[in-house]
Amino acid sequence: MISILENATPATGFEASVLEVIKDRRSKRAYSNQPVEEDKIRSLFEAARWAPSSMNEQPWTYIYATKDEPELWNRIFETLSEGNRIWAVDAPLLIMSLARTKFIRNGRTNASAKYDLGAANAFLSLQATALGLNVHQMGGYDKEKLVENLNVPLDELEPGVVIAVGYSGDAEKLPDNLKQREEAPRLRYPQESFVMNKSF
Amino acid sequence: MISILENATPATGFEASVLEVIKDRRSKRAYSNQPVEEDKIRSLFEAARWAPSSMNEQPWTYIYATKDEPELWNRIFETLSEGNRIWAVDAPLLIMSLARTKFIRNGRTNASAKYDLGAANAFLSLQATALGLNVHQMGGYDKEKLVENLNVPLDELEPGVVIAVGYSGDAEKLPDNLKQREEAPRLRYPQESFVMNKSF
Numbered sequence: 001m002i003s004i005l006e007n008a009t010p011a012t013g014f015e016a017s018v019l020e021v022i023k024d025r026r027s028k029r030a031y032s033n034q035p036v037e038e039d040k041i042r043s044l045f046e047a048a049r050w051a052p053s054s055m056n057e058q059p060w061t062y063i064y065a066t067k068d069e070p071e072l073w074n075r076i077f078e079t080l081s082e083g084n085r086i087w088a089v090d091a092p093l094l095i096m097s098l099a100r101t102k103f104i105r106n107g108r109t110n111a112s113a114k115y116d117l118g119a120a121n122a123f124l125s126l127q128a129t130a131l132g133l134n135v136h137q138m139g140g141y142d143k144e145k146l147v148e149n150l151n152v153p154l155d156e157l158e159p160g161v162v163i164a165v166g167y168s169g170d171a172e173k174l175p176d177n178l179k180q181r182e183e184a185p186r187l188r189y190p191q192e193s194f195v196m197n198k199s200f
Numbered sequence: 201m202i203s204i205l206e207n208a209t210p211a212t213g214f215e216a217s218v219l220e221v222i223k224d225r226r227s228k229r230a231y232s233n234q235p236v237e238e239d240k241i242r243s244l245f246e247a248a249r250w251a252p253s254s255m256n257e258q259p260w261t262y263i264y265a266t267k268d269e270p271e272l273w274n275r276i277f278e279t280l281s282e283g284n285r286i287w288a289v290d291a292p293l294l295i296m297s298l299a300r301t302k303f304i305r306n307g308r309t310n311a312s313a314k315y316d317l318g319a320a321n322a323f324l325s326l327q328a329t330a331l332g333l334n335v336h337q338m339g340g341y342d343k344e345k346l347v348e349n350l351n352v353p354l355d356e357l358e359p360g361v362v363i364a365v366g367y368s369g370d371a372e373k374l375p376d377n378l379k380q381r382e383e384a385p386r387l388r389y390p391q392e393s394f395v396m397n398k399s400f
Contacts, residue, residue: 049388056210058389115315122320123326139312191242
């Protein structure tokens with residue numbers, strides 16, 4: 001472990017003022033069955049659209065499916081890990097995010113593609129929070145199966161997280177262990193453990 | 201090129217409503233010499249702190265230097281590419297971001313580290329916008345030299361972008377080509393080119 005993280009323990013509470021959407025964002029698991037409105041879906045991707053990226057390459061791509069289209073929705077859903085399916089089954093909107101791994105201008109590898117996708121999905125998440133929606137990103141899914149189900153061209157795109165989106169629902173219907181996590185305080189390492197004003 | 205990007209051309213303007221901080225954020229280059237207040241610096245890192253991450257690993261680390269500490273500030277500045285030094289010379293705050301590449305719990309490789317750093321830096325950028333600050337992320341720097349200058353332990357941390365932060369300054373003092381970019385409309389691919397509601 002690197003020295004600045006020795007003895008560091010995640011804690012709850014804020015150390016400095018931050019935007020309300022940052023304060024309020026949380027990866028919850030209880031979803032209501034209320035559909036996400038079409039104009040809100042467009043706002044989510046609009047937020048991603050305006051993220052910064054290396055050379056303004058904008059290396060993000062999204063496939064989304066609502067429960068109104070059960071065939072497409074299920075192509076994404078069925079690839080999720082069992083632990084994610086337990087709660088994501090209620091999410092009215094599932095989004096597969098992908099990173100375009102080559103530069104459009106010259107076909108060379110874009111080493112920043114996944115990093116930039118992280119930024120775009122972060123913007124999307126805060127926009128969702130502002131719209132009263134919950135977002136939960138998932139790395140736990142069967143990549144091979146999802147690539148097959150959506151016919152992803154792997155020579156151009158690299159699968160990123162799958163994102164569950166929807167309005168918050170009743171935590172009571174979650175299994176006990178997930179219900180506890182839903183209500184537990186959010187934990188973060190203190191700033192002094194990851195912010196330095198000097199060399200290593 | 202993948203089919204959905206064929207014939208796509210970046211355009212200006214918004215296609216759907218988004219948060220004001222997302223609308224207003226822009227990677228400008230003209231900085232004033234006004235220092236960034238200490239409490240605002242803490243707010244920037246607080247925003248990064250509350251980003252989501254895989255397994256809540258929070259794999260981000262930051263070294264920051266203000267112009268009040270010219271020795272440390274210069275250790276970062278002198279590694280920037282010439283094209284970045286031209287304008288970043290006026291930035292009162294420089295931040296080196298790093299990704300912790302191994303999980304704290306088990307020492308294994310964290311494949312999401314750079315992706316999660318992208319999210320944390322995105323939160324930081326929007327917080328900066330909300331505080332009236334400009335943020336410009338830079339991939340253009342001499343990595344070997346910066347690692348040496350800051351004594352970065354490469355077995356634990358991977359260098360990410362260097363971030364210039366400060367209040368906006370007078371674009372007139374920039375070289376002509378950069379002045380034009382400062383004032384040109386922001387361009388993004390339209391949603392129809394990167395958002396799909398179907399399989400490939």
